[in-house]
Amino acid sequence: MGTISEIAxxxxxxxxxxxxxxxxxxxxxxxxxxxxxxxxxGLKRTIAWFLSEQAGVL
Structure with a gap:
């Protein structure tokens, strides 16, 4: 966002x-x-949990 960064x-x-x-x-x-x-x-549950946790932060 507004910077020029090189990926290494x-x-x-x-x-x-x-x-x-x-x-x-x-x-x-x-x-x-x-x-x-x-x-x-397990991945579905983990992703669902993570998204629900992030909902309160955003």
Missing amino acids: HGTAIPDDPHRRRPDITRATEMLDRRPRISLSE
């Missing part, structure tokens, strides 16, 4: 989740815990 793209950090693709198998086995809702449902 760097290399991903080695521990970047997009790169390493975390697997919860070990945690599931060791802790005997499994997700109760799907990733897509």
